Amino acid sequence: NAGVMQNPRHLVRRRGQEARLRCSPMKGHSHVYWYRQLPEEGLKFMVYLQKENIIDESGMPKERFSAEFPKEGPSILRIQQVVRGDSAAYFCASSPRASGAADSYEQYFGPGTRLTVT
């Protein structure tokens, strides 16, 4: 059973370019979460999606950032006009469901995409 997959693992962009990060959840998981981790800091929640729906994007900057999880294909986190402050590790996690027993909240993380903005 393949785990959460993310690509690319490393991404270098110049200021002003666009960054597209992809995440395929674990098989059987329909809930996807994106987190950002800056050096020496904890992971910060960005957005929670189910298929074709954004459930909570309260952690995502209002401008330049968007996320989607289409009916077919991976979830995509898109950052337009990147700036140096966007350099971070972006992790995607998935879970089988988001309500019910406590263990249903267990989230499994992908290997992350390390974005470097030059």
Next chain:
Amino acid sequence: RKEVEQDPGPFNVPEGATVAFNCTYSNSASQSFFWYRQDCRKEPKLLMSVYSSGNEDGRFTAQLNRASQYISLLIRDSKLSDSATYLCVVNKGTYKYIFGTGTRLKVLA
């Protein structure tokens, strides 16, 4: 005050030692608690969920103290491979995880 606080460490301990970490949380409505392990430049991996009655998995024991709003992780007979950052995670019974910044453990030969 941060929602989830951890001592950043590092904790340097010899192989075979017992080490314990605490994590405090500020929101009394928190319902679910987890410990994750994160190796350098890798993704967090679920170590264990923390239940009200406490739980044990091999050399690892997790405890929850709701009255004092903290959770703990005890590692017995430390191995070199236990060296990592241990992340405390809290949520209020929803999908939104609140992560601590982690406690670094280094097990020395």
